[in-house]
Amino acid sequence: MNVMTLLVIALAYLIGSFPTAWVLGKIFGGRDYDIREHGSGNVGTTNVIRNLGWKAGAITFIVDAFKGFAVVWWMPELLTGAMGFETARVMLATAVIIGHTFPVYIRFRGGKAVATTAGIIFAFRPEIGLICMAAFVITVLISRQSGVGSIVASFFFPISVIVFKLLLGMTVSPQMLVFSLVLPFFIVFTHRENIVRILRRENKKDF
Numbered sequence: 001m002n003v004m005t006l007l008v009i010a011l012a013y014l015i016g017s018f019p020t021a022w023v024l025g026k027i028f029g030g031r032d033y034d035i036r037e038h039g040s041g042n043v044g045t046t047n048v049i050r051n052l053g054w055k056a057g058a059i060t061f062i063v064d065a066f067k068g069f070a071v072v073w074w075m076p077e078l079l080t081g082a083m084g085f086e087t088a089r090v091m092l093a094t095a096v097i098i099g100h101t102f103p104v105y106i107r108f109r110g111g112k113a114v115a116t117t118a119g120i121i122f123a124f125r126p127e128i129g130l131i132c133m134a135a136f137v138i139t140v141l142i143s144r145q146s147g148v149g150s151i152v153a154s155f156f157f158p159i160s161v162i163v164f165k166l167l168l169g170m171t172v173s174p175q176m177l178v179f180s181l182v183l184p185f186f187i188v189f190t191h192r193e194n195i196v197r198i199l200r201r202e203n204k205k206d207f
Contacts, residue, residue, distance in 0.1 A: 005082045012071045012092045016099025016116060019106045020063040021048045028052045036109060043103075044111035046146045046206065061115045064100065068119030071096040086173035093120045093179065101190060112190035114150040117183065121157055124176055128160045144205040147194035154187035 021043035025035035029052060035043055038051045045064070049057030071092050079088035100116040102108040122129035135156040140149035158180040165172040188195070197203035 002082060005079055008075060008078045009091060009095045012075060012095035013099040014104070015067055015071055016096035017103035017105050017110070018063075018067060018099075019043055019103050019110070020067075021045070021060050021111065022106050024048060024056045024060055025052065028056045036106075042111055043106070043109070045115055050206075064111070064115035065119035065122075067100065068093070068096050068116035069123045070119075072120050072123035084175075086175040089124065090175045090179045093124075096120070097186070112147075112150065113187065114146075117154065117187065125161075125164070125172075128157065128164065131160045132156045140206070144207055145194075145198070145203060146206050147191050147203070148198065151184070151187060151191055151195075154184040157183060 021035050025033045025038075025048070029035070035041075035047060035051065039047045040050075041047070045057050045061040048060045072089050075092050076085055076088035079091070082088075083091070097113045097116055097120070099110075100113050101110045103110040118129065118133065121132055132153045136149040136153035139152040140146055143149065158177075161172055161177055161180040164170040165177065194203060
């Protein structure tokens, strides 16, 4: 792996690390406001909505999703001299997710990577992104919990990939297949506290 490759991957990580919710907390809540000290303490869309309102939450989701989309859509070309295009997309997707979850700018206390993952999936295959989004919306409407919706939607990613590949005969790279199989377990990891509260029936409804 050459220096250029490392720099591009590092750039993807730094883009993912941009703490959208934390910055918007300063804008909407004041210079001394730290979103990590409010609500669940998470720097993600749901916690922003609960504490700063829907406008700030919508901006958080759009920016975080765009981080994932932009990295996977535009940056792979920078790595195609060192590796295949699909491998580059997966490596960059991994880097931006890790950046969002463990951001260097705010001492590695990041979000749960749901919005960023959504952007990544749309960059990979928009039609699968729409399926996952539909799964999220339906699950949230039923459960009234965004965390449950996020987990369910993440598992619809590999399910959709497998259906597209095996049943519909569409082209899906082995790299994307492996990425889709691993990703839900990472989302489960980032939602581990939610899962514990759900099992204890202590998780709050979002609406």
